[in-house]
Amino acid sequence: ETGVTQSPTHLIKTRGQQVTLRCSSQSGHNTVSWYQQALGQGPQFIFQYYREEENGRGNFPPRFSGLQFPNYSSELNVNALELDDSALYLCASSLYDPESYEQYFGPGTRLTVT
Amino acid sequence: AQTVTQSQPEMSVQEAETVTLSCTYDTSESDYYLFWYKQPPSRQMILVIRQEAYKQQNATENRFSVNFQKAAKSFSLKISDSQLGDAAMYFCAYRPGSGAGSYQLTFGKGTKLSVIP
Numbered sequence: 001e002t003g004v005t006q007s008p009t010h011l012i013k014t015r016g017q018q019v020t021l022r023c024s025s026q027s028g029h030n031t032v033s034w035y036q037q038a039l040g041q042g043p044q045f046i047f048q049y050y051r052e053e054e055n056g057r058g059n060f061p062p063r064f065s066g067l068q069f070p071n072y073s074s075e076l077n078v079n080a081l082e083l084d085d086s087a088l089y090l091c092a093s094s095l096y097d098p099e100s101y102e103q104y105f106g107p108g109t110r111l112t113v114t
Numbered sequence: 115a116q117t118v119t120q121s122q123p124e125m126s127v128q129e130a131e132t133v134t135l136s137c138t139y140d141t142s143e144s145d146y147y148l149f150w151y152k153q154p155p156s157r158q159m160i161l162v163i164r165q166e167a168y169k170q171q172n173a174t175e176n177r178f179s180v181n182f183q184k185a186a187k188s189f190s191l192k193i194s195d196s197q198l199g200d201a202a203m204y205f206c207a208y209r210p211g212s213g214a215g216s217y218q219l220t221f222g223k224g225t226k227l228s229v230i231p
Contacts, residue, residue: 033218033219035219042222042223043205043221045220048218055217056215056218058218088157090159092219103161103219104161105159106158
């Protein structure tokens with residue numbers, strides 16, 4: 001069984017640039033959620049994708065967008081980067097099943113915006 | 115909106131001793147799930163234990179157990195026989211049982227646990 005993987009591990013961008021983060025779901029999972037974890041804080045829900053469509057969204061502006069592909073992998077795109085976007089971005093995969101509520105997290109991507 | 119509060123930013127425990135981490139939450143839902151996640155320095159969030167709100171019995175996983183007080187909206191984690199590998203950030207999290215947002219985890223700010231040899 002392959003776990004959740006994310007790439008890259010870390011990256012540095014300049015304010016105003018755009019960034020794409022990638023996530024591969026755990027084998028058999030069809031739902032992907034993205035979270036932002038600022039330093040010293042708990043993760044905050046950005047959005048979730050199921051069947052290649054956004055299935056729910058947290059309090060994040062439209063410059064945060066995503067994609068889910070037929071193989072259930074996912075991308076998080078952030079446009080017009082701001083300094084406050086510096087954080088650890090976590091991807092979590094799960095089954096779309098109320099009885100199977102466990103989300104499996106990846107190791108995260110550390111984004112630094114300068 | 116649901117909120118999760120962890121009032122202890124940092125805790126420490128002697129190896130082999132017991133420690134309890136506190137968590138309170140606020141929700142108007144009757145059906146929900148509660149979780150404790152561990153995040154070691156490696157950053158990977160690991161599920162420690164989960165509790166279904168409809169179950170009165172407290173969940174237990176080996177050395178980890180919870181004290182779930184639904185009326186008080188309290189969900190504490192007890193770690194028995196603490197080991198050096200238990201040192202990590204611990205996050206309490208909430209998820210509605212159904213409806214919109216039922217897959218959205220709401221996390222507290224975390225408690226940093228140190229284990230003293």
